[in-house]
Amino acid sequence: MPGPVDGTTGVCELICPACDHRVSFAQSFGILNPFNFPCPDCKSRLTVGTRGRIVLVAAVIFGLSLCAIAIFMEEAGRWETRESLQFTALALIVGGLPAQYFGISFADAQIKRISGSA
Numbered sequence: 001m002p003g004p005v006d007g008t009t010g011v012c013e014l015i016c017p018a019c020d021h022r023v024s025f026a027q028s029f030g031i032l033n034p035f036n037f038p039c040p041d042c043k044s045r046l047t048v049g050t051r052g053r054i055v056l057v058a059a060v061i062f063g064l065s066l067c068a069i070a071i072f073m074e075e076a077g078r079w080e081t082r083e084s085l086q087f088t089a090l091a092l093i094v095g096g097l098p099a100q101y102f103g104i105s106f107a108d109a110q111i112k113r114i115s116g117s118a
């Protein structure tokens, strides 16, 4: 479980490149826009790096897969709308929370460059 770390874990984590702050699992839920979010510690404007984009693409595919399963089961007449909503909610909790945990462990962050000032 995430806890106080002293920089010797060897695990990839979402780390602020400006102040080396490690974004915790709980803090990751505060990231509403992965392409423009403030560091929880130093408030630097950050954006996801290459690995972060891979995580986001995987998350989108995961979400679309859930919707596809629910739609398929409804179309097949096996589920009512209520059942597919329950399935989607359950799958997001069972699959989404571990995915978020490993996602932020794998993702990286970069300082967001403010363009257009020149």
Ligand SMILES: [Zn+2]
Binding pocket: 016, 017, 018, 019, 020, 021, 039, 040, 041, 042, 043, 044
């Ligand atoms: Zn920071």
